[in-house]
Amino acid sequence: MTKTTKKTEEAVKIEDAASAASKVTTKVAEGTREFVRRSAATAKERTDDFYETTNKFNSGLESALTRVAGGYVSILGGIAAATHENVTHALTTVEKLANAESVSEAVRIQSDYVRESTSANIGRARDAAEIVRDMAGESVNMVRENAMKAWPYGQKAA
Known part of the structure; x- marks a missing residue:
């Protein structure tokens, strides 16, 4: 009977150890589940923030x-x-040239035309270059400002 008692005592010890191990496993599993829940919540929050800033x-x-x-x-x-x-x-110059009464008058009309056209076209080119420069500068600034608003990471707190 002593052998049976020893076997019974050993069986009880094994059951107690299994029960204790089961409780430890359950506690670890609960901690793991909590960690996963928090990680998922954080990931969802960051995903929502990223979506909002992207918009x-x-x-x-x-x-x-x-x-x-x-x-x-x-x-x-x-x-x-x-x-x-x-x-x-x-075309206006052509009409004036058609009405010219001398070669010198025609040359003067032609040189006035060249001078006026050149002056006007240079002015237009300058205006167009200014518009393009301003537009490009504004666009770059808008994109930069919106990027900084959308992704404020790395900026110092105000």
């Missing part, structure tokens, strides 16, 4: 691109207007 950036980018498209249309309109003015000026 802000896209909105700003849309504004910048709309401005660029508007500027492009403005430049095309300016080119059309300049072409019309140049053609009108040339």
